[in-house]
Amino acid sequence: MNFADPTLSAQAQGHAAGTACPNCGAGDTRLFYRVEGVPTNSCLLFETREEALGCKRGEISLHFCGGCGFIFNAGFDPDQTEYSDRYEETQGFSPTFSRFHRNLAVELVERHGLRGREVMEIGCGKGEFLVLLSQLGENRGVGVDPSAIPERLEGVPGAERVRLIPEYFEPGHCREEPDFLCCKMTLEHIPDTADFIATIRAGLTEANGTVVFFQVPETYRILQQCAFEDIYHEHCSYFTETSLRRLFEGCGFKVTRTAVEYDDQYLTIEALPSAARSRREDDPSVSEIAELVRTFPERVAAHRDHWRALVRDASAAGRRVVLWGSGSKAVSFLTSLGLAGEVDCVTDINPNRHHHFMPGTGHRIVPPDDLAAIEPGLIVVMNRIYKEEIADHVRNLGLTCDIACL
Template identity: 30%
Template sequence: MKCKLCENNNLSTIYTVPNVPIFQNKVYATVSEAQNIMTGNVTLVMCSNCGFIFNADFDRNAMNYDAQYQNEQAHSLYFKKYLLELIDLFTEKKFHEMRIIEIGCGKGYFLEMLRKNGFDVTGFDPAYEGDSPYIVRDYYSEKYLHLNADLIVLRHTLEHIDAPLKFLRGIAHAVSSGAQIFIEVPSFEWILEKRAFWDIFYEHCNYFTFESIASLFQESEQGLLFNNQYMYLLADLSDLREQAAPANATLTNFEVSKMLELLRFCREFVQSHSGMLVWGAGAKGVTFASLTDPNRNYISSLVDINPEKQGRYIAKTGHSVISPAQLADFEGGDILVMNDNYYQEIQKQIKGRRFNLYTLGAIQ
């Protein structure tokens, strides 16, 4: 096996989790259906040359993003605020003067926000289910060269692509000379800092550090977003390298033992707070529940504000997903918030109710 960015064959295994759901963001109509989904292994390997980290056991042929896939975060006011901050960044970078193509635009929420704020943007997503005239239900390729894009926006897509450099090359061949690319991905540095075992899962086959994503381009600008959970890279597509350049491939603060220590602690916390709720039925919550309560003995349910997830069941464990309104059925209890960014928003929603609200950072 070789690195998918630089073709170096000196790879070392840094983290493994067997038998995990291949989709964290799919929900199911029955417990039985949820418990009988396909699973796979996460075997993270790191390249000693460019620092790229990827799941060596990822099978792209198993990934089918259909109507059961629910990853819309815009129901949260905090997340909407974040998207507005991102639009401010786009304005600061003068992207409103460019013809923009967003690849992997999902349900098109961010695209519609951009258009309402005066940006000229067209989206591409083969799994799109709506009827927007500004979204093409297709993969972006050279046949759309006539759109003359000045900027490609790639938000939370590259971490799902099995061959990321090949994918970027295809984009580079399908744009006019002088086009730029804006890439937003999760930050592996943040995962390391937080020992966030709940943020490593099958859907993400790639994990980027500042150095490894920068190694793809001769020159780039980078920054952090969403309280350091995400990072961005802005570069000219003409600066895309044929192979990733050597980079600082040492992860001085990555110790598997510390991540496993936190996992053991979280299992003990869940067991000592039987009947607790987990707020967030996205990838973080599903991964956390799968690793800390695989037999559904301790976590009562997961809470989520996305109506498409409510009344359904999460992959593998079959925990139910309830709405915030259903908390009225509880006399009180413990709630663990999966993403600290949403703590204050959730705190307001449960104000006056007898719940103890915890964050993952606070319980450690």
């Protein structure tokens, strides 16, 4: 794994300057964080260790736009990414996430009167959220996602009103305007953000008043907490409230609501089509983000050193180390820290991931119940919001071990 120098020289920054911002079009952005040789597909399921070790690799080259505060991976290569039925992203097997997901659906149904309405989701994954909207309001839903697996919804109550299209979104999928259009945890995978939002806006009219709801990872937290595990190749677009709002306002939407949710991990925005197009100037929050960006390389290097030492010390002491969570955070954690040899295995509550192998390092993903035989000395939890849920599971297995949370 090759890293840029944590203090990234002025010469290197100069060479990287000039890449245009895909969010606002500003021509002067600055490179501030680079990682090379990372897996380009963090959520693909690999059948063999050899296949996982031979996965496609690319680079992370984060640029910051001083105009709108947007951050993007200029090293993103769409030809190296794959979204197919091998892509396993669902979090619905977690009781913690399921409660959040249901509560979010309830709030949206109540706030926007979504009963008996036409709803659409771009990037619907396996369709769980559309089914919730159908169940709660007897809504009719269409979901578009190349990783969708329609068969998984067979026999699920409410799914009879949901149609999944396993394709990439195109304007033709939205010939008739829906009453509610949502896009959750997808925009961060889109490199040409302004073009994408403008395409959606072109298919909507003010008269119909379609409510648009987007959810993305919240980047202010990533910068502030040095959450390097939340930075990976296929997340090519990183938003704070400022850059997300400016994107929608600049593409012809009136923003009606923004919120930070799920332990400050998710940023949401709600908007309506509008004839007015506005761009905010001199937003003081951009300067605050710029300062976090300036100090990020040095701070994140120290943060990585802490976690590398924690895992290596445990391994050197003869304690078995297990990561809990096998998604993108775990792939980033393992490959960023170079800990392939010190981590014994990875576990995940999602049964669809069991007995597959982690991209980049080839770790086998085992069911949580297998940990009773493995007897870990240290479990590293990839997302601290699941700490109590995981601690309960560990106690029920009769295990006594240290649990450390990112």
